Amino acid sequence: MTSPILELSGIDKQFAGVSALRDVQLRLFPGEIHALMGQNGAGKSTLIKVLTGVLESSRGDMRLAGAAIRPRSPLDAQKLGISTVYQEVNLCPNLSVAENVFAGRYPRCGALQGFRIDWAEVHRRARELLARIGLDIDVTQLLGSCSVAVQQLVAIARALGVESKVLILDEPTSSLDEDEVQKLFAVLRRLRSEGMAILFITHFLNQVYAVSDRITVLRNGQWVGEWPAAELGPQALISAMLGREFAATAGTAAPMAEADANTPVFLQTEGLGQAGRLHPIDLNLRAGEVLGLAGLLGAGRTELARLLFGLEAPDSGTLRIDGKNVRLTNPADAVDHGLALCPEERKTDGIVGELSVRENIALALQARQGVRRFMSHAEQTALAEKFVKALGIKCTNVEMPIGLLSGGNQQKAMIARWLATDPRLLILDEPTRGIDVAAKQEIMDEILRLAKAGMAVLFISSEMSEVVRVSNRIAVLRDRRKVGELPGGSSEAAVYELIAAEHEHA
Amino acid sequence: MQSDKVAAAAPLVPPTPASATPAAANAPAAPTSYTGFMKNNLREYGMLISLVAIMGLFQYLTDGTLLRPLNLTNLVLQNSYIVIMALGMLLVIVAGHIDLSVGSVSGFIGAVAAVLMVQYDWNFVSASLVCIAVGAAIGAAQGWFVAFARIPSFIVTLAGMLVFKGLALALLAGQSVGPFPELFQKLSSGFIADPLEGDTLRTTSLLIGVAAAVLLVFFKVRGRANLAKHDMVTEPYLFFMLKNGAFALIILAFSWLMSTYKGLPNVLIVMAVLIVAYDFITTRTTVGRRIYALGGNEKAARLSGIKTQRLSFLTFVNMGALSALAGLVFAARLNTATPKAGLGFELDVIAACFIGGASASGGVGKVMGAVIGAFIMGVMNNGMSILGIGIDYQQVIKGLVLLAAVFVDVYNKNK
C-alpha cells in the first residue's frame, strides 16, 4: 500500500470566530481519482482554498510526499506541485492555446539572454502536453475561440506542464455537455494511470460514481468519512452529506393536500430550457399552490428560477401566464406579470449594501410603480416597519444601512421586499439559508399564509424537511432535468429515492 | 440514460464563436479554406485594405497630390509623432489602461528641450537624453498611481494632462521659444546622408528601400518555412503571397517616390527602428507577452507568477519616454516650442490604436495594427488638409472614425 501523496490532518479554519473547518482530514494517493463531496456550506471550498494557498489554516498539518508544506499563495501551491482547474477557467482568452499552457514560463532562446521566446519550442511542447491528454488541436488558435471543454483541457495541460503531483478540479463539469464530460473523464483516467493524484469536487452523483475511486464527505465543516466508492451507495452517500437517516415514514402531522384541480393554472412551462444550463422542463403552478423544487446542489433549481423571472433567456420551450404566451426579457417584465424572485445570492443579486433597510424593502415595489408614483419617506417607513415587525427583522431602525444587518436579517428584508409587491407568484430561492430556527418557522408559516390567501409559491430549498412540510407538490430535479413529481406530504426518503434512482440507469 | 443533446455552449466564459466542435478539435489542422481564413483574420486584412483604400480615395480626391514625393515627405514628417506615441499607447491599452496625458507631456518635453538647448545652451545630445529621462520619470509617476495606488488610469492621466499643460505654459512663460541648434533640427527635418547621390535620384535611399523590401520578403518566407517544418501553416499560400507582395511593393514604391525628392527622412529611420523593435518585443519576448496576459485576465496572469503591478507600471514609464521622444521630434520640426504643442495629440494616438484593432478591455492589439492605424490617421490629416477641409470637419470625421473602430470592437465582443 503506497503512502498518500497528499495528507491533511487536523485542519482548522476560522473566520471571525466562526468555525469553517474543524479537525478536517484528507488523504490523496497517487494514481487515484478522489471525490470531495458535501452540501453547501460543508466546507469544501474552504478546504480547497487552504490546499491551494488562498487561505492559511489556523491549525493543522499538510504534507506533500511526506514533507510538511504551508502554501501561502496560489502561486506557492503551484510551485509545490498542486495545480487547480477552476470552474471558471482561469486562463487568458486573448492568447493562443500554446501560450496559455506556458504563460509566465516561456521556453527561451536567443542571444538576449532569457528575453526572447522560442516559439517553435513553445508550440512543440504544447502539442506534446496536449497529446498526453489526447487532445489534438491547432495550438496557435486563440483560447477564446475554443469551447469551455477544450479550455479546461488546456488548463489541465498547463498543470501537466508544471509537473504537478496533485490536480484539483473544482466543479469542472458544470458547463459541459454529456459528450464533453465523457471526454474529460477519459483524460482523467489516463492521468490517473500515469500516477497523478486527482481531487475532484462535484455534486453530480452519477459523475462521482462514474469516475472516482474514493470519496471523502464533509459536513458542516467537519470530516464525516472516507470510503472507497464501491462501498458507498448513493443513499448512504446522501445521508452522510446530510447527516441523518431521512425519515422513512411520511412527513408531517398534516400533509398538504394537492391543490384543487379547479383553480386555474397560473403559470405553465412547456419544454422550457436553456442550452448548457437546463434541459427542457415542463411545469405548472396553480394559484394558491406551493410547489416545492427539490434537488441537490447543482440540480438546476436556481437556473429554472432565473428563467422564469426573465433574468436569463430560454433557448427552447414556452412560458404561459394565465394561459397566454409570454416572453420575459428582463425582471421588470416579470414583475409586471406579477412574478417575484427572492434570489439565492443575496449579496450580489439582492441587497443594495449602502442603502437603508427602508429603501431596500421598498425598492421592488417602487420599481414596479415607476419613477413618478413615488412613495414618500413616510410611506416607505411605514411599509418597512410593517415588514420588520411581521418577519421579525432585527435592526435598530429602518434607516440603518442594510449591509450592517446580519445575513439572516438581510434575507428577511429581501423576502419583505418581494412580499411588498403583492405578487401572484413568489419564487423563493433558498429563503431560509442562514436564518435561525425560530425565524425559519416564521417564514414557513408566512408562506403557508400567503398560499392560503391565493399566492402561488415556488419554493426552492436544500432543507428537504422544509420542502416536504410546506409544499402541496414537489418537483424533483437532478442533474439539470426534472426527474419526477411527488405529492405533498411525501417523506424525505421518497424524494431522495427519486433523486438517487436515476443513478442506476446512468 | 437518455441524454438530450444540449447544444454545446460556453455560458461561463465570455461569448465566443463556437468554432471548434469537439470532433473537429481532434482532427489534425486541416488546410483552411480561403473564406474561413478571411473571416477569422478579417480585422487584420481589413485594416490594411482600409489603408490602401483611403490612400486611393484621397489620391483621387486630391488629383494625385497625395502621393507626390514632396507631399509624401511632408506626410511622414508631420505625422511621425503619432506613430511614435502609438507604439507606447498600444502597450498601455493592451495592459488594460489608457493615457490621456501624452499630448501635454510631449508638449511639456518640447518646452524643456527648448529651455535647455536655447536658453541654457546645452548640447543637443545631452539635452535630448535628459528630456527622454524626464518623460520616463513622468510616466513613472503616473504609472505608480495607476499600478500601485490603483487609481483609475483615466483620472490619473486626465489630471496629468492638466498638470503638464500648465507646466509647459509656465516653463515657456507663455512664449514660443526657439530656434533650436541645427543638428537637433536634423532629427525632424533632415534626411539621411546620400553618398551615392545621383543627379535626380537619392540612390542610397532607394537602395535602402530595396534592401528593406528584400529583407521583409526573406524573413517572411523563412518564417513560413519554419512553420511548415512544424506543420503549423495556417495562412493560405495565395494570401501569404498577396499580402507580403503588396507590402514589398509598397515599400519599393514608397522609397522610389521618396528618393526622387530628398530621400528618406531621418525620422523615418527612427520610426522604422522603433516599429521593428516594438513588434519584436510584443511578439517574441517574455516581457511583451506578459503584458498581453495581464490585459487578457489579470487574475490568471498573477496566478502564473507574472508581476502584474510592475508590468503596468513599466508600460507607463515606456509611454512617458516615447511621448518625450515624440515631443522632441515635434519641437524639432516646428523649430520652436510653443505652449500649444501637443494639443489634441492623445486623441490621434488613441484613435490610431483602436483603428488598429486594440480593444478597450485590454489584451488585444498588434503593433503593426497601431502603426497602420497611425498611418490612416496621418493620411486623413494630410489628405483633408490638402483638400482644404476645415479643422472642424476634420475633428468630426476623426470622431466618427474612432466611433466606427470602437463599435466594431464592442460588436465583436458581444457576439
Added chain:
Amino acid sequence: MRDLMKHRLAWPVITLFVLLAINAAFNPGFLHIEWRDGHLYGSLIDILNRAAPLMLVSLGMTLVIATRGIDISVGAVVAIAAALAAWMIGGALVVVDGVATHVTRFPMPLALFAAVAVAALCGLWNGMLVARVGMQPIIATLILMVAGRGIAQLITNGQIITIYYGPYFFLGSGYLFGLPFSLFIVAAVFIALYLAITRSALGLFIQSVGINPEASRVAGVKARAIIVGVYAFCGACAGVAGLLISSNVKSADGNNAGQLIELDAILAVTLGGTLLTGGKFSLVGSMLGALIIQTLTYAIYSLGVPPEINLVVKAVVVFAVMLMQSAEFRDSIRSLVQKPARGEVRA
C-alpha cells in the same frame, strides 16, 4: 461636535471656509460687498457668478458618476451649445424707426431652447453608447469629446461669433434683485433636480444602479433607461452652462469655450463627497465643490501666481482627493502609521 464633523459635507464646508479665509487674508476688501450700479458688487459676488456654469455641469456630472460612469465630453457640449445659441442669435444691427437696434436671427427663446435641446441630444447619444451598445463610459464620451469640438467649430464656421444682443447678456451678466441672474438659473436647476431626486424614485434608482447594478436589475429597476436619462441630463446641464458662458463673454468660441471644464466638474463632484465608484451622491456637495474650485482659482490669482500654476495646483488637489478616496492607499498609510499589535497574525 464630533457628529457634526462626521457629516458628509463637513470637509467641503471647512475647505471652503479655509479658502475664503486665505483670500480674505491676502486680499483686503475681499469680503467687502456693496451696492453699486443697482446691484450687489464684490469679490464674493464675482466668484458666485463665475462658478455658475461649473455648478451646473457638476450637477449633471454628479448623477453620471453616481451610476459609475463618467462624461468627459461636457466641455465639447458646452462649446456646441454656446455656438448654436450664438449663431441663432447673432445680433445684426438694423435701423428701426430711426433707432439702431439689434435683432436676432431667430427669436431668443427658440435659440435658447434649441441650444439646450441639442446639448441634451448629445447626452442622449452618450447614454445610448454606454447603456445600449455597452461601451465603457470613458471611451464613449471620448468620441464626442473629439468630434464635439469639430461640430462646434462647424457651427461657428471656425470663427469666434460675437453676440450683439442685450437681452442675451442678461443671462450671464445680468442682475435680478441685486444678485447675478446666473445664480437664479443655477438655483432653478438645482431646485428642480432636488425635487426630482427626492420627490420621485429617481434618487433611489440612481443610487441603487450605482451601488449594485445587478441587484437593481433583479429588483425590477429599469437600469438602462436610468443610465441613458442621466447622461442626457448631464448634456442638458452642459448646454445651459454653455449659454451662461457665452452670455458672459458675449461670444462663442468653438475651440476654447468650456475648455477643461470636465476635469473641474469631476473634481467638484469628488470634492463634494461623491465617490467615483458610484452610489450615494450629494448635489449640495457638488455645488460646494464647484465653489471651492472657483475660490481656489480666485485665491491663486490674487496671490499673484501665474495662471499656468492654477492648472498644476488643481491637478495636485485632484491627486490628493483621489488618493484619499483610494482604499488601498488609505490602508497602506494606515499600516505605516499603526504598527501591528504584538502577536497579531498578518492576514
